[in-house]
Amino acid sequence: TPVQAESGLRCEPGETYIMNVMVSGHPYWVPVYQGFKQAAEAFGCETIFSGTPDYDITKQIASFEQDMVKQPAGILVHPMQSDPFIEPINRAIENGTEIVTFAADSPKSNRTAYITSDNLAEAKFAADEIVKQIGESGQYAVLENPGQSNHDLRVTALIDYMEANYPEMKLVGRQATNQDSTAAYRATASILQANPDLGAIWIPEAGSAEGAVAAILEAKSDVLVMHADITPVTLEHIKAGNIHMALNPNQGMQGFMGFLATFMASHSDVFDPFNDYKVSGYNPVQIPFVDNGFAVITKANADSFDLNTYMEGRDPS
Amino acid sequence: MEKSINLAPPATQGMGALKKLLRMRETGLILIILALCIGMSFASPYFLTWVNIRAMVMAFAVEGIVVVGMTILLISGGIDLSVGSVTALAMVIAGWLFLQGIDPWVASLISIAACTGIGAFMGFFVTRVGLHHFIVSLAVMVIARGACLLFTGGRPIGLFTLPAEFKFIGQGAIGPIPLVIIIFLIVVLAFDFMLRRTTAFRKVFYTGSNEKAAAYSGIRTKKVIFLTTTLCSALCGVAGIIYMARFGSAQPTFGLGMELNVIAAAVIGGASLNGGSGTIFGAILGAVLLSVVSSSLALLDVSVYWQDIIRGSILLAAVSIDHYLNKRRR
Amino acid sequence: MEKSINLAPPATQGMGALKKLLRMRETGLILIILALCIGMSFASPYFLTWVNIRAMVMAFAVEGIVVVGMTILLISGGIDLSVGSVTALAMVIAGWLFLQGIDPWVASLISIAACTGIGAFMGFFVTRVGLHHFIVSLAVMVIARGACLLFTGGRPIGLFTLPAEFKFIGQGAIGPIPLVIIIFLIVVLAFDFMLRRTTAFRKVFYTGSNEKAAAYSGIRTKKVIFLTTTLCSALCGVAGIIYMARFGSAQPTFGLGMELNVIAAAVIGGASLNGGSGTIFGAILGAVLLSVVSSSLALLDVSVYWQDIIRGSILLAAVSIDHYLNKRRR
Amino acid sequence: MQDDVILNISDLHKSFGAVRALRGVNFELRRGEIHALAGENGAGKSTLMNIIDGILQPDSGTICWNGTPVSIASPTEAQKLGIGLVHQEIALCPDVSVAENIFMSATNISRRLLMDYRALEDRARSILGQLADIDSAMLVRDLPISHQQLVEIAKALTLDCKVLILDEPTAALTEREAQILFSIMRRLADQGISIIYISHRMVEIFDNCDRVTVFRDGQYITTQTVADIAPSDVVNAMVGRVVDTLYPDKMRPQDCASDRTPPILDVRNLSEAQRFRDISFQLKRGEVLGLAGLIGAGRSEIVKGICQLEGDVSGDISLNGTPLSIRTYGDSIRAGMVYLSEDRKGDGVFLDMSIAENISALDLGLVGNRVGTIDAARETDLAETLAAKLNIKYGRLSDPVSSLSGGNQQKVAIAKMLSVDPKLIFLDEPTRGVDVGAKAEIHRILRDLARSGVGIVVISSELPELIGVCDRVLVVREGQISGEVSGEDMTEENIMHLASVLDAADAQLQSA
Numbered sequence A: 001t002p003v004q005a006e007s008g009l010r011c012e013p014g015e016t017y018i019m020n021v022m023v024s025g026h027p028y029w030v031p032v033y034q035g036f037k038q039a040a041e042a043f044g045c046e047t048i049f050s051g052t053p054d055y056d057i058t059k060q061i062a063s064f065e066q067d068m069v070k071q072p073a074g075i076l077v078h079p080m081q082s083d084p085f086i087e088p089i090n091r092a093i094e095n096g097t098e099i100v101t102f103a104a105d106s107p108k109s110n111r112t113a114y115i116t117s118d119n120l121a122e123a124k125f126a127a128d129e130i131v132k133q134i135g136e137s138g139q140y141a142v143l144e145n146p147g148q149s150n151h152d153l154r155v156t157a158l159i160d161y162m163e164a165n166y167p168e169m170k171l172v173g174r175q176a177t178n179q180d181s182t183a184a185y186r187a188t189a190s191i192l193q194a195n196p197d198l199g200a201i202w203i204p205e206a207g208s209a210e211g212a213v214a215a216i217l218e219a220k221s222d223v224l225v226m227h228a229d230i231t232p233v234t235l236e237h238i239k240a241g242n243i244h245m246a247l248n249p250n251q252g253m254q255g256f257m258g259f260l261a262t263f264m265a266s267h268s269d270v271f272d273p274f275n276d277y278k279v280s281g282y283n284p285v286q287i288p289f290v291d292n293g294f295a296v297i298t299k300a301n302a303d304s305f306d307l308n309t310y311m312e313g314r315d316p317s
Numbered sequence B, C: 001m002e003k004s005i006n007l008a009p010p011a012t013q014g015m016g017a018l019k020k021l022l023r024m025r026e027t028g029l030i031l032i033i034l035a036l037c038i039g040m041s042f043a044s045p046y047f048l049t050w051v052n053i054r055a056m057v058m059a060f061a062v063e064g065i066v067v068v069g070m071t072i073l074l075i076s077g078g079i080d081l082s083v084g085s086v087t088a089l090a091m092v093i094a095g096w097l098f099l100q101g102i103d104p105w106v107a108s109l110i111s112i113a114a115c116t117g118i119g120a121f122m123g124f125f126v127t128r129v130g131l132h133h134f135i136v137s138l139a140v141m142v143i144a145r146g147a148c149l150l151f152t153g154g155r156p157i158g159l160f161t162l163p164a165e166f167k168f169i170g171q172g173a174i175g176p177i178p179l180v181i182i183i184f185l186i187v188v189l190a191f192d193f194m195l196r197r198t199t200a201f202r203k204v205f206y207t208g209s210n211e212k213a214a215a216y217s218g219i220r221t222k223k224v225i226f227l228t229t230t231l232c233s234a235l236c237g238v239a240g241i242i243y244m245a246r247f248g249s250a251q252p253t254f255g256l257g258m259e260l261n262v263i264a265a266a267v268i269g270g271a272s273l274n275g276g277s278g279t280i281f282g283a284i285l286g287a288v289l290l291s292v293v294s295s296s297l298a299l300l301d302v303s304v305y306w307q308d309i310i311r312g313s314i315l316l317a318a319v320s321i322d323h324y325l326n327k328r329r330r
Numbered sequence D: 001m002q003d004d005v006i007l008n009i010s011d012l013h014k015s016f017g018a019v020r021a022l023r024g025v026n027f028e029l030r031r032g033e034i035h036a037l038a039g040e041n042g043a044g045k046s047t048l049m050n051i052i053d054g055i056l057q058p059d060s061g062t063i064c065w066n067g068t069p070v071s072i073a074s075p076t077e078a079q080k081l082g083i084g085l086v087h088q089e090i091a092l093c094p095d096v097s098v099a100e101n102i103f104m105s106a107t108n109i110s111r112r113l114l115m116d117y118r119a120l121e122d123r124a125r126s127i128l129g130q131l132a133d134i135d136s137a138m139l140v141r142d143l144p145i146s147h148q149q150l151v152e153i154a155k156a157l158t159l160d161c162k163v164l165i166l167d168e169p170t171a172a173l174t175e176r177e178a179q180i181l182f183s184i185m186r187r188l189a190d191q192g193i194s195i196i197y198i199s200h201r202m203v204e205i206f207d208n209c210d211r212v213t214v215f216r217d218g219q220y221i222t223t224q225t226v227a228d229i230a231p232s233d234v235v236n237a238m239v240g241r242v243v244d245t246l247y248p249d250k251m252r253p254q255d256c257a258s259d260r261t262p263p264i265l266d267v268r269n270l271s272e273a274q275r276f277r278d279i280s281f282q283l284k285r286g287e288v289l290g291l292a293g294l295i296g297a298g299r300s301e302i303v304k305g306i307c308q309l310e311g312d313v314s315g316d317i318s319l320n321g322t323p324l325s326i327r328t329y330g331d332s333i334r335a336g337m338v339y340l341s342e343d344r345k346g347d348g349v350f351l352d353m354s355i356a357e358n359i360s361a362l363d364l365g366l367v368g369n370r371v372g373t374i375d376a377a378r379e380t381d382l383a384e385t386l387a388a389k390l391n392i393k394y395g396r397l398s399d400p401v402s403s404l405s406g407g408n409q410q411k412v413a414i415a416k417m418l419s420v421d422p423k424l425i426f427l428d429e430p431t432r433g434v435d436v437g438a439k440a441e442i443h444r445i446l447r448d449l450a451r452s453g454v455g456i457v458v459i460s461s462e463l464p465e466l467i468g469v470c471d472r473v474l475v476v477r478e479g480q481i482s483g484e485v486s487g488e489d490m491t492e493e494n495i496m497h498l499a500s501v502l503d504a505a506d507a508q509l510q511s512a
């Protein structure tokens, strides 16, 4: 519309975008939300960080429905499980709230876009790096977290990739640690015991990595540690050389692109694409999937990934 | 002989009803919840909207069915830590069977039967072997969670293909009211009535109050405990099936930590952890209180870093006030 | 004349010691653990290596300090669900203070004092307000977790800069034995001795066994309960500090679900959830059992999808066998 | 004279909600005297004792200790003053050894850091030695109720006190233990210790006490020297009217069934692995049968065995001529055979539940509708009827049983048994803690029931009660029936003779 063209892509006063997550106290969301907020500020929009502090699907759905009560322009949601969110997401869209998912998807819903890091790519990269470091024949182990889909993917993808490409690499240990550093300590200690020739270990998240490193240091073993995500503690271990490398999804981009996708979905009237949106009822800016990429963290660049430094002077919520 | 000290003269009927209300165990809790709601309706214009109320009730309705089972079990002197895993297992078994091509209704019945079996298994260890509920249900909590993983390989089972009439249980509505809420209300009212009024459930109170005295009154206390343990798991099975219909999926990690929530609701509502007392109505009020507090914090956009602190403090304050009111009333 | 009832004649001294050992509450558990260990040492050549044993002990040593506090609290008739959060809070407070530039030893003392304060806070609500331990500690569990979030913004605090002599607590060793294990053993032995032999701690048993009878004998039972509640939190504080020194970090999400593990250890070791009985030695054996089972499953590389099922089953079997052995002995 | 008074209480008031338990009572205790306190159930005796021991606080009134007003805030303070109390309800720590229980107060105030278990057990043994044969290393939870009562007494004897209060200590004791207790009491009194003695047994009061104070309905009535007053006067002062404390008439000829009707209960060769063996007896229609014996003789076990409450018994039992094949106590109740427990707090009543709920516990069918719901009105009716019949003193029927006085709790337990109109009742210490008036009433009810064809078997440690109520008494010794007395032979001497262990040894010597 002409009005829109005049003001450009800007929010009207009070136009609000919400980012909804589960386990909302988790630090993973912090840089994501910063990206979300920075993008929003650029367009003059307001943002709310919402969700449930609990690991509880029912509570997250309740909080999502409460978000809807506020009639926001859009919600960037991390659905804890995909199918339970189909109905709430579709209902929100019917009510005029645009929905984009991030880090976890609800593919059967009508959400307009899905922003994520590519867990398969991470796993592939990690596998290649392990082989590069310890050679094509050796032993490796993984810690895992059955039931958490992205962690699951990181582990199973790596194992599959190894089997397909490096048949000489032998998986000798596979333990569930559920992000608990004490459990990771115990599991790693046992794996080290049973496999003195262990060459590398792949850990899909940082909490377990902390415990695993403690066990490896205590056993004075020189196993190559690779893990995904970071915490200040694993960062220190990377700097100290105890951890070889961490792969960290580009959280800031996830939030930034997440906002853009939501905002665009809500301002889709600026765009009249060459497709069937008018008859299909879909949003014109439908984006199947955006890869926000991941960072490779080593001794060399570790300093740039200190979240505490990054957050200095910023408001977390 | 002084026709002994019947000091309470039969008041006029109206007065009597009011007095009775004031003497009820649950009155304090109702007042606290009302106070919270009134405060919230000023603090947020959205609080009293139908959508918000619906969301709040939906957030605890299915868990409320588990609360019913837990309350009865607590009254009989038991406790069950496995409710979360067993609920998840109910979803997983039914979902898995459905994917094997079994009719969803049949699958659900099999799944509920399996959960009932788990309850009977626990009941066996408690009443025959003589172990404590706590440790038996802790072990079963771990086992059932393991079974969930085993059935699913740790991945949620998508059940989009469930027939619409089955999904209707969890997603349908009669008029404006979701069927889930209606089922919940029926379960609550039925069990509340039975627990207050039927001779069968009265035995649960006797058993929990003093197991030995109950045995000396001819009550087969072990049978009672066996049955309450089984009932609690069976209701978890029912809850699991409703969740499955609602979410259209079965999640192996569902219900982590549910046990504390459910026990807390029952205890806030006046159930004693030593057995012998408690009401379904009170326990549901406890669940309502917990849910209203969580929902309010979410609605008010309270910073996540403060939410837990506020939530815990409100819980503590509410329980203290309720306790104080009850003490005074006596 | 049948000088009845004294059926056990005073046997020779050696026999007596053996009998006493066989009559001990803990013997069954020791046998079960030994059986497991022997089985494992055949199944895996690594099981009986010093490094593996060290790792197994390290895996429960710090938590073992919390088990001590919990056992004493259980004996006095209480329970504490907040141990996991309070341990995490201890790490977080000390770590945060250290980053503010405070000497780590001073920061640790302040942190332990704060945890003690939390225990006193709970003790107040239990003994003065009259609430149940369960609900008070549940609320405090939520509040303390919230406080962890607030201090850290949910992010783990990296404490690599801790001075080496401080890290020595958690990472150092005297000869081949890690200091953590030495501290653990000292705490366990000290409290086990005190609980068995000192008059002060006997009052804990009296209070837990029958609070009324204890009060009638002049024991200030509320004070006892207040103190055991406080002690448990204080020991969580100590455990938190050791964890911090060991991991060189403070994790706000540390210890989720620790409470069930810790209570399970105490209960497996013979502590009664109704108060009045339990031993530190038994509780530690309970922790050992849980740890040996977990470590064994990891060592044997059992599929993760089976581990929980096996773990829960072993737990149930062990407790049943122990119960059976105890019943026979009586 | 006045400085002889160690404890003086005047115008003391205490209410529990609407129940006015004490309404301005006075009480005076002299140094070295044994002072009996008498009153009906619910008169306020235990309440006053709890106030003296600092467990309860009075609403108003003064307590003077050695002439100075004091307020006793807790048992700890009472202990410091030198007051020791044996509670009416047993309050011991079940998970702790007998020795530790006995010395709990001493441990509490001891300055020693470490426990000396050996010394503790030695001392416990020497104190218990004078009372009974109890292993001081046993856990209290494994003791029968009568032994627990003795432990309670032993516990009080260890206190270094100036005033010792005994609240119905003999309710669960037999004659022999009671006599031991009395001699200990006299010795203590001679040492200048004052004793307050509460009992519903007039004989005990008149044989052992110096003075007696009577309460009625929370009010002070009188204090008299025992020598100046007759038992019937005390009873009249307690009840406020003349009470016929005589035992009811014995069985009349017309109550007897003809020889052809079978006995109500016929027990043959009943045995249980450890507790008793080869028990055979019959209960005839219209008769009240007694079971006598020393503590631990196994009377309760036999009766519980018959009812399938405990133990794995073998033998034949028939009820009214039909052989019984019951497997649970529930079956027994349905067959019309009920058991009143001796341990009212442990397994007799539901302390936290209401009076009405307690009374209907045995057969909920009585208060239920056909569909299995409870008819509240019928439940209240049932409770009201039985409460009136047994003269239970209560505030509301919805009050918990824990708010009743000990004797009234006992009456609730009896009401529970009567609610089902049983064919046969076993009563184990039925009048434990029940006052004289109510006791006579209960005895009359038992006799009426017997006349109407209900079988009555009474176990009692109080020989006069057995002799007064029963038509025939079986004596149990070490798990066997050692004899039977009836009619003229039913004397305390004969029963004691059959019951005591010494004679068993004699008998063995003779048969050898």
Ligand SMILES: Nc1ncnc2c1ncn2[C@@H]1O[C@H](COP(=O)(O)OP(=O)(O)OP(=O)(O)O)[C@@H](O)[C@H]1O
Pocket (backbone or CB within 6 Å): D016, D019, D020, D021, D039, D040, D041, D042, D043, D044, D045, D046, D047, D048, D088, D393, D394, D402, D403, D404, D405, D406, D407, D408, D433, D435
């Ligand atoms: N905790 C309580 N709550 C309510 N009423 C109580 C409580 N304790 C005692 N009462 C009432 O106080 C009155 C006096 O009770 P108390 O126990 O002193 O009687 P008692 O003289 O010892 O009788 P008994 O001979 O039966 O032991 C009774 O009516 C009783 O119901």
Ligand SMILES: Nc1ncnc2c1ncn2[C@@H]1O[C@H](COP(=O)(O)OP(=O)(O)OP(=O)(O)O)[C@@H](O)[C@H]1O
Pocket (backbone or CB within 6 Å): D142, D143, D144, D145, D146, D147, D275, D293, D294, D295, D296, D297, D298, D299, D300, D301, D342, D461
């Ligand atoms: N639970 C039990 N476990 C082991 N022995 C028991 C148990 N209960 C009772 N006994 C023993 O059984 C015997 C009979 O006990 P009981 O006290 O019932 O006899 P009684 O003749 O009824 O005497 P009273 O009722 O006067 O104490 C005693 O030696 C007692 O120690």
Ligand SMILES: [Mg+2]
Pocket (backbone or CB within 6 Å): D045, D046, D047, D088, D167, D405, D406, D407
């Ligand atoms: Mg009394």
Ligand SMILES: [Mg+2]
Pocket (backbone or CB within 6 Å): D299, D300, D301, D342, D428
């Ligand atoms: Mg007996």
